[in-house]
Amino acid sequence: MKPRFLFFIFFAVPYASAQAPMLQDRAAALRQARLDWTLGQEPLGPSSMPSFEVGWGGASSEGAYAPLVGGEGLGTGTQGWGLGLQGRYVRNGWSFSATALALRDHGHTLGVLQRAALAYQTDSGWRVALEQAPFAWGAGLNGGDLLGDGARSFPRLSLATPEATLPLGRWRLEAFAGRLERDRAMPQWVPERDTRLEAQAAGLNLQRPLLWGGLVRTAFGSRVETTFGAVTMEGGRDAQGHAAPATAARTMTLLELRLRLPELAQLLRARGASATLNRSAAPEGRSLAWTPARNLGGLQLVWEGWDLGLEYAGAAPRVAISSAEPSHLAGFSTHGDPLGPAFGRETTTRTVELGLPLFLEGQGRLRTVRATAPLDHPSGTASWCLQGEAQWRTPTGRAGASLAMQRNEWPGTPSRWGWSFAVFQAFRVF
Template identity: 70%
Template sequence: MFRAHSRLSRFPLLFFLLGASAFAQAPMLQDGATTLRQARLDWTLGQTPLGPSSMPSFEVGWGGAGAEGPYAPLMNAEGLGHGTRGWGLGLQGRYVREGWSFSTTFLALRDQGRTTGILQRAALAYQTESGWRAALEQAPFAWGAGLNGGDLMGDSARAFPRISLSTPEAELPLGRWQAVAFAGRLERNPPIPEWISDRPSRLEAESQGLGLQHPVLWGGLLRAAFGALVQANVGVVSMRGGQDALGHAAPETNARTESLAELRVRIPPLARWLQARGASVYISRSAAPEDRSITLAPARDLGGLHLVWEGWDLGLEYAGGAAQTGPKTFLQPACLAGFSSRGDALGPAFGREVLTRTVELGLPLFLEGRGRFKAVRGTAAQDSPLGPAFWCLQAEAQWRTPTGRFGASLASLRQEFPLSSASGAPARWGWSFGVFQAFRVF
């Protein structure tokens, strides 16, 4: 990561780009997360999401991402700031023909004196006319409606490569049903996340060679729509397998499973009362026991409200923290990084043990731009790496330019510690950002 004065020297260019003429799409680096966000808006509005364009496209661009200070996740950002950082160039293209589609986003970023090639997203997929879809892909997906990332799988971490299969909707007596499944493998040496509980003991186990490499992740989600107003989702994600530093296979007792049950309901009377285009509520219960059993205990409960007006939308959410099971000990090889990818959570951005209250506002900006503002208040146990309490604020802005599009995201987290704590400081600040200018070739 560049030194602080190197970053600051780029701020005049950033401000110049922010003042450039404008657009209404996300920056290239967050296109996948933006597609998922649009699907959430479409569901609240009761409209069918638009499928990807069948026209070939190609874009080039310049930008970067980084972070400083205590861990501050850039939410809904596909790993920007932590899993993906540096400054450089990007290429993005898509081609569709007779049911086949190929898309990729490739980055070449320079960070800490070296240039790294990053496959940010990619997909080779085939979809039949009846709706079956099979793909070899690396793209974000959201299982769970949480504003800070789906409670089962979210879009705050950089996506991992996987094989996926989805079925068409089946009309059955009890509703319309659809199933989705995937199987993939995480990185070779997953870093211990800065937000995870029991981090010191995990780091100690890693130094003893007990961390597993290339753990396997697989999962399935079943969706059911009951009429036009209700949707239920039930899903499971399991992590197992991998090898330790000496090549020994992971013990079967290392396997871990997360599960989710969710209900989403549209409320047209509430929308009419508020003069909104759409209104919906959602509730969910998820669990991640310290074994491979499929259960909803110890539970993490979540509930939220989503309102959409013309050009505006508002989300309100409360997510309880999962009960802690006490200090963990690691006496045999284990997936020490938990459900994470390159240090970012695969599910909720702050982990499952943090209680969060979130407000998210989408709004129009000057020069026909689009903006989003999010405020998160979190509380956790005294020994949480994020601190017993924190505030996290995130702002996003996107514009269309005459030759392409530009967007930027910035998150800032303030950790709060009691004055009597061993840290000796009342608060600590951390921040992360992502910015990109894309130019459309065709």
């Protein structure tokens, strides 16, 4: 095995007090926002001060597919070793930020725009942006059930409204429209993979599909928040240049309820506690149906310097794919990683996540996932996944690493191991 390394750089100075970690700093900001919601406090916004960082590091994977939760595509969609630059500039409501990587992998050097945003935000809270950044549409520990932070981001036009106080609560809207890459890799974890590969070889895979969606968040008092969202994949062209048929469109939906539980926090001597319940669906078609559904329940606890997350997510019934006409054979994925939950919708997961302080004022995170799936699932009928993260601030910047290991099991056959990782050392210029 040849370790392949990638560089990283910090995306801005936001979350300096929270020790924004690793190459996945935007994913870490989304995770911190989830903890802040549990605590009943507003997340810190990006700093208005210009910033610029340089750094070096790497990302790689070997063996069976092992998702790096919150990895922003590192280890799978983004691999190699090299250098990177990251900076941010803000002026009069406008902001520009970018993270660019120069990676050396298998004898080739590749430039990657890992994250970028050109945005304008009014004093009243309206925001419009042309950006490439991770999502948190859904509060799952393994990534949002609609859109998460495990895959490399895709470019999109985004709109967010300020909070509007109405008789039925406080409402906010988010919407986006973007396109996925032309030749999407067939994911290793996707069900019926052999059938999909045969259809792809026959030229039935639709390229550069349009992805668009909207999400409405509603707060009721100080304890309750609901979320309703939908994401549609449509359009694109097959290998012969023919337009996608209308029947190829697919829509995912999400209905989520989050509850703050101060009584439980007081009982456990925690600073905050919250529970999450959601139901998501990805029917065969573009209708806003709620079957076949996937249900999720989770509990989040936060102490001073520590946090604990527990979650159970059921498996959605499998939807058959068409191998007779052009379709989106790679499903809701980009660069081989799922756009939503890291282990896919057809897998049942039981997750424990622990955030803890480390020596030398570092910050760490451990995640254990037990996943089970149908007999013919490409990742096996069951698997264990362990992921660890650690990061420290240094006199000149920061350093950290993230490593995921997965053991896949099949009845009557040897287990298969896989791993993915990202490491970095970043230096702040100003």
